[in-house]
Amino acid sequence: MAQENVPTVDLRNGGTKNGCSKAVSFSALKPQLVVQAPKAAEAVQFYKAAFGAEELKRSMHPKRKADQELPLILSAELKLGSSVLLVCDQTDECVAKVKGEEKGSGCILCLETDNVETAVANAVKAGGVIIDGGELTDGEGACCGGRVGKVKDPYGYVWLICSPGKMCTDVEG
Amino acid sequence: MAQENVPTVDLRNGGTKNGCSKAVSFSALKPQLVVQAPKAAEAVQFYKAAFGAEELKRSMHPKRKADQELPLILSAELKLGSSVLLVCDQTDECVAKVKGEEKGSGCILCLETDNVETAVANAVKAGGVIIDGGELTDGEGACCGGRVGKVKDPYGYVWLICSPGKMCTDVEG
Numbered sequence: 001m002a003q004e005n006v007p008t009v010d011l012r013n014g015g016t017k018n019g020c021s022k023a024v025s026f027s028a029l030k031p032q033l034v035v036q037a038p039k040a041a042e043a044v045q046f047y048k049a050a051f052g053a054e055e056l057k058r059s060m061h062p063k064r065k066a067d068q069e070l071p072l073i074l075s076a077e078l079k080l081g082s083s084v085l086l087v088c089d090q091t092d093e094c095v096a097k098v099k100g101e102e103k104g105s106g107c108i109l110c111l112e113t114d115n116v117e118t119a120v121a122n123a124v125k126a127g128g129v130i131i132d133g134g135e136l137t138d139g140e141g142a143c144c145g146g147r148v149g150k151v152k153d154p155y156g157y158v159w160l161i162c163s164p165g166k167m168c169t170d171v172e173g
Numbered sequence: 174m175a176q177e178n179v180p181t182v183d184l185r186n187g188g189t190k191n192g193c194s195k196a197v198s199f200s201a202l203k204p205q206l207v208v209q210a211p212k213a214a215e216a217v218q219f220y221k222a223a224f225g226a227e228e229l230k231r232s233m234h235p236k237r238k239a240d241q242e243l244p245l246i247l248s249a250e251l252k253l254g255s256s257v258l259l260v261c262d263q264t265d266e267c268v269a270k271v272k273g274e275e276k277g278s279g280c281i282l283c284l285e286t287d288n289v290e291t292a293v294a295n296a297v298k299a300g301g302v303i304i305d306g307g308e309l310t311d312g313e314g315a316c317c318g319g320r321v322g323k324v325k326d327p328y329g330y331v332w333l334i335c336s337p338g339k340m341c342t343d344v345e346g
Contacts, residue, residue, distance in 0.1 A: 023225060026254030031204040031282065035328045043328045050299035050326065051284065051292070052196055080284070081199030083256070107280030107330070109204065111224065111253070119224070126223035153223065155208045155216045157280070 032086035120149035205259035293322035
């Protein structure tokens with residue numbers, strides 16, 4: 001139970017000692033690159049060619065405005081070394097609401113944790129601002145599945161705090 | 174010696190099969206958040222309080238324009254879960270040149286590899302553009318030590334391809 005003086009803190013974050021009310025552990029931090037629609041598919045090809053990225057999963061946007069439109073990528077998950085990079089088309093679901101007033105492409109930081117509520121509460125207590133409606137959503141149709149909270153930090157970066165393992169439905173190929 | 178048919182490809186990237194001339198393996202992908210100077214120190218505090226991030230290293234900018242100015246952070250390395258996040262003040266060395274025409278804060282993707290030259294060549298072959306002078310630099314005073322190549326991808330993201338292990342001088346505390 002006692003967690004003090006743990007020799008390695010690799011997967012534990014010192015929440016309490018740093019002023020958080022409750023310690024939360026994060027299983028992954030995945031940068032998500034938002035690409036001007038409909039170029040996410042092209043961007044995925046680029047990251048494969050440029051860096052040898054390996055595509056793990058891809059989930060597509062369920063709706064298109066017109067049949068002739070290209071299907072948009074809600075989230076493509078790429079393995080790059082031991083890290084994961086997410087790529088998505090800029091859509092209302094994926095970005096416009098997440099980025100708030102910001103337009104154009106940008107990088108969102110996806111943080112995975114089993115304790116989304118506490119993680120979001122800690123971030124808000126530290127000075128972050130919940131965006132996109134102010135409520136934790138269940139994220140269907142969004143970039144993340146499971147519980148999702150979106151917090152903008154005081155420096156303009158958007159953090160997407162979500163449950164792990166439910167990222168994207170598998171729509172490989 | 175023979176690396177073919179490795180059962181897990183976690184740390185190997187399928188460069189060849191994806192069209193790269195030479196496979197390069199990447200040891201880490203670290204998002205670097207560029208913060209409007211001199212707020213990087215404050216941002217580091219925020220990430221500690223909000224997410225329980227643990228500071229591993231910090232390197233400071235060697236020069237200040239005036240004594241009354243706050244020292245700027247060239248690179249602070251934060252552990253968040255099993256991932257590493259970099260935070261830096263926006264300075265000429267760290268950002269202005271990296272970001273080129275872009276102003277304001279932004280996210281740079283630091284990719285670590287033992288084979289910077291080939292990784293940069295692969296990225297350029299795939300359609301990336303070398304920025305910041307067009308030459309690999311040795312990165313002293315920059316965010317990364319060792320060999321550093323900066324490549325802008327066709328979607329506007331800047332990749333800082335550098336040698337691992339030499340990231341930042343230890344100026345802990």
